[in-house]
Amino acid sequence: MHGFLLWLAIVSYLVLLVIVSLSLYISYKRRVKLRTERDTLLLEKEAALGFVNNVGQVFADSDSVEMDVLLERVLYYAVRTCKAGAGCIHLANPKAGRLEARAVSGVFPPPFDINIEHIDLQNNATEQLERLVLNTPIPLGKGLIGEASVLGNSILIEDGEMDSRIPQAPVPFLKIKTMLIVPMRFGNRTIGVMTLANRTDGRRFALSDLNLAQSLASEASVPIHYAGLQETLEEKRQLDRGMQIAQQIQNSLLPQELPSFPTVDIAAFNHPAMDIGGDYYDFIRIDNQHIGLAIADVSGKGIGGALMMAVCRGVLRVNAENVYDPATMLSSLNKTLSTNLADDMFISMLYMVLNLDTHLLSYARAGHEAPIIIRSNDPKAEQIETAGIAIGLVDNDTFAATIETRNITLHPGDLVVTYTDGITEAMNSSQEEWGTENLIETVERMANATAGDLLENIHKDVLAFTGNCRQHDDMTMLALKIK
Known part of the structure; x- marks a missing residue:
């Protein structure tokens, strides 16, 4: 009888020990997860603050902001922060019903079919590829980038080689291994799309990378919107100056007396x-x-x-x-x-x-x-x-x-x-x-x-x-x- 009670006590102790260990392990994992989430949030916060400061310098350095300079600064910071190998920003042109590439960073592999025969791989291939991307508008709603602009949803491509939506070029440096496509929205309107491709460390983009890219895109949308207004205003000023010159010329053609x-x-x-x-x-x-x-x-x-x-x-x-x-x-x-x-x-x-x-x-x-x-x-x-x-x-x-x-x-x-x-x-x-x-x-x-x-x-x-x-x-x- 005493032996049975002793055995029962030992088993109870072991069960209690297992329960305590599991509780401690779960608590530890929870702390690790919370710490990771906290670190991720801190990283996103620091990245957003750094981005605001970085982009703010563009506005501080000049009375007027050139859109292309702003977009290059935004893309450079996003590529660096998200550890992307390349990136591109397309801006929406609603009147033409298309997206137009305005900034390219690195060797950006376009997520649309291209004729590789038109690129001389032995002579300035990077510059040729950049010109191709800049000169190829994307119809709204067509392809992954066009779809993201219309639906307003971000797209995470973890494994591009296994995704049927991703065209694969026969050249290794143009292959898309992993990709982030993030709409840039102002209010209820998509003003552009930021695309990041291929991590520099060879890993796949993850949900945390997508969240970080979305945060940066959100921060970038405001200055890009107002820079666009300024760009439109400057275009109107130039048109007005042209109209004034044309008016002066026309008036000179009518009899002066x-x-x-x-x-x-x-x-x-x-x-x-x-x-x-x-x-x-x-x-x-x-x-x-x-x-x-x-x-x-x-x-x-x-x-x-x-x-x-x-x-x-x-x-x-x-x-x-x-x-x-x-x-x-x-x-x-x-x-x-x-x-x-x-x-x-x-x-x-x-x-x-x-x-x-x-x-x-x-x-x-x-x-x-x-x-x-x-x-x-x-x-x-x-x-x-x-x-x-x-x-x-x-x-x-x-x-x-x-x-x-x-x-x-x-x-x-x-x-x-x-x-x-x-x-x-x-x-x-x-x-x-x-x-x-x-x-x-x-x-x-x-x-x-x-x-x-x-x-x-x-x-x-x-x-x-x-x-x-x-x-x-x-x-x-x-x-x-x-x-």
């Missing part, structure tokens, strides 16, 4: 809808007895319309000398310009030739509004339509066969007013057009005024009608009155 003649009063104005426009007017001295007067409207607005207007002006001035028939002159313009016009662009033009001695006015219309004519002995205006097609719409034979010249003799007090459709189609906040009737009524009412006073009054009336409503077409007018 009106010609003065003893028996003819001439006035004109141009009011572009944007900084630069596609309307044009000009006065050309054909010879001592004749003057050419042109008013035109290029269908394209902005820089394209302005450039074509400049070309039109140059061709007209070169060819106008000793040409007295407007239809012939416009046919020559169509022959020269139609081959240079874009498919969606054309030019409407009214060209007039005035004999300064006899006051014979010849005019032809290439799809343009007919001139408004008021005789001194008749208060009612007339608009006589003539055949003609806009420049650039048909071949020269059809154009020449269609267009016609009309001749009228003007007398003292007679008035001729020409305009572009931006005048009659000027619109107010109620979507109402000023209209041809208002224009003609104003011309008839002020028929006894000088050409300059008439156009100034019309300009004021149109602007008063439109108010603050933005216009989408240029306004141009030209008038002549026989003294």
